[in-house]
Amino acid sequence: MLTATGLVKHYGGVAALDDAGITAESGQVHALVGENGAGKSTLVKIISGAVRPDAGSVELDGHPVRFANTRQASAHGIAIVSQELMTFGDLTVLENLFPFGGPRRFGLVSTRAMERRAAPVLEELGLDVSPHARVETLSLADRQLLEICRALLQDPRVLILDEPTSALPRQAADRLAGTTKRLAERGLAVLYISHFLEEVLRVAQRVTVLRDGRTVLTGEEIEQVGVDSLVTAMLGGAAPSVARAERARRGAASLALTAVGVAGRLRDVSLNASGGEIVGLAGLQGAGHLAVLDVVCGRARPATGSVRLPGGAAPRSPRHAVAAGVAYVSGDRKGRGLMLDQSLWENATAVRRLGLGRDGLMPSRRRMVERTEHLIRRLRIRGGPYDVTAQLSGGNQQKAVLAKWLDADPAVFALDDPTRGVDVGARAEMHEIVRDLANDGKIVLIAATDLTELVDLCDRVLVFQRGRITDEIDGQSLSEQALSLAMNAGFAAPL
Numbered sequence: 001m002l003t004a005t006g007l008v009k010h011y012g013g014v015a016a017l018d019d020a021g022i023t024a025e026s027g028q029v030h031a032l033v034g035e036n037g038a039g040k041s042t043l044v045k046i047i048s049g050a051v052r053p054d055a056g057s058v059e060l061d062g063h064p065v066r067f068a069n070t071r072q073a074s075a076h077g078i079a080i081v082s083q084e085l086m087t088f089g090d091l092t093v094l095e096n097l098f099p100f101g102g103p104r105r106f107g108l109v110s111t112r113a114m115e116r117r118a119a120p121v122l123e124e125l126g127l128d129v130s131p132h133a134r135v136e137t138l139s140l141a142d143r144q145l146l147e148i149c150r151a152l153l154q155d156p157r158v159l160i161l162d163e164p165t166s167a168l169p170r171q172a173a174d175r176l177a178g179t180t181k182r183l184a185e186r187g188l189a190v191l192y193i194s195h196f197l198e199e200v201l202r203v204a205q206r207v208t209v210l211r212d213g214r215t216v217l218t219g220e221e222i223e224q225v226g227v228d229s230l231v232t233a234m235l236g237g238a239a240p241s242v243a244r245a246e247r248a249r250r251g252a253a254s255l256a257l258t259a260v261g262v263a264g265r266l267r268d269v270s271l272n273a274s275g276g277e278i279v280g281l282a283g284l285q286g287a288g289h290l291a292v293l294d295v296v297c298g299r300a301r302p303a304t305g306s307v308r309l310p311g312g313a314a315p316r317s318p319r320h321a322v323a324a325g326v327a328y329v330s331g332d333r334k335g336r337g338l339m340l341d342q343s344l345w346e347n348a349t350a351v352r353r354l355g356l357g358r359d360g361l362m363p364s365r366r367r368m369v370e371r372t373e374h375l376i377r378r379l380r381i382r383g384g385p386y387d388v389t390a391q392l393s394g395g396n397q398q399k400a401v402l403a404k405w406l407d408a409d410p411a412v413f414a415l416d417d418p419t420r421g422v423d424v425g426a427r428a429e430m431h432e433i434v435r436d437l438a439n440d441g442k443i444v445l446i447a448a449t450d451l452t453e454l455v456d457l458c459d460r461v462l463v464f465q466r467g468r469i470t471d472e473i474d475g476q477s478l479s480e481q482a483l484s485l486a487m488n489a490g491f492a493a494p495l
Contacts, residue, residue, distance in 0.1 A: 002060055003022075006019055029204045031200040035451075042213075081162065093130065157189065160191045163193055163194060211234060235484065255296065257307050279446070282487055297315065298318045331420030348375050
């Protein structure tokens, strides 16, 4: 049995955990749920030895333990399977199962001994693959099971599964749910972290809920809760209605998806958005809402149906979508948004100068710097046009991503978690900028993991499950609770 009590962890002045705890008993699946930022990851990192708490204690079978690192936790029987798979594609299944070398014979690693040890675990998990197959040839579901198999070969007493079905198709998720139950029946204590609430109700025997770093529901028997009560515990009761200022729909610019299908991602999706409108896209991971952004931006081609951008064009590629007036703003500003080693003016003018070629063969540096200075004032960027972008704060870097698109004057803004990783002040400024875009007649599509952001910004939100639009929430009905319920109701696993 694993018991964590009174855990406290601060990062700077922010409390990630404040008197949090959980008890995972042998022979049970214990679910841990909470909103993004509730403290789940921090709690798991403390239990697995990746992070040290500021206060509190962890006990294993009644004995206090304090791990200096994950290797110590593993040596004490705590294994974790992370959401981000840690398999090595160019190695074989057997080499992945024993990354530090397996059983030895006469001082040498014995392949036969490794096969004999791995065979019963592979069979128990239903992983029917050759031990000599390269992992890059395996399906995502089989790689997920391979990770669990590797954890079980450590003979753990506690198995932590962090979002194990987040990227799995329905059939594979059902298979993993059955495997998880069997592992608990073997006597393991299984700590199961998931955003899929109905899946939690199917798999777990008990559930603990974190909110704002505190434990608000502790080890409740699963028969005593439902999706509604879990959502209420996660969000803290009904949120006040948000007064929404109505924006006049300009009507000149319009975006339409008609019966769009993308293999494995979208099925028969139709939506319309007009100039001056902010439309939210919500769903659990794999639900299909992000695929809409990919289709609009030309990053995914529909197998069925049609897409019409303002002006009548259909996006054939990312470059064509940009030329047709579509801007893609990612929260991954370092990976997809900016040239960090370049100056602010070089970033702010990149789309118009390089992507669209509107500045001619010999662009005027003076004019581009002047445009950048105008954008700096408009977006209140704290920096100068010649500042290296990497030296800007996260919030100002995100504004710089918006600046390069504003310089190109697109008709459609596709925003994917646009305020991820920025502070509260920068977030509020970004929200004001997004509202200004809509007031200027732009079409704004926004997907965000933070439901508060969708409630604060959107005129309406389309909710996706398994690649389809299953609900539309607008007006005074739009709240975090309504969104969370619509995203989870009847939803046990992604498409």
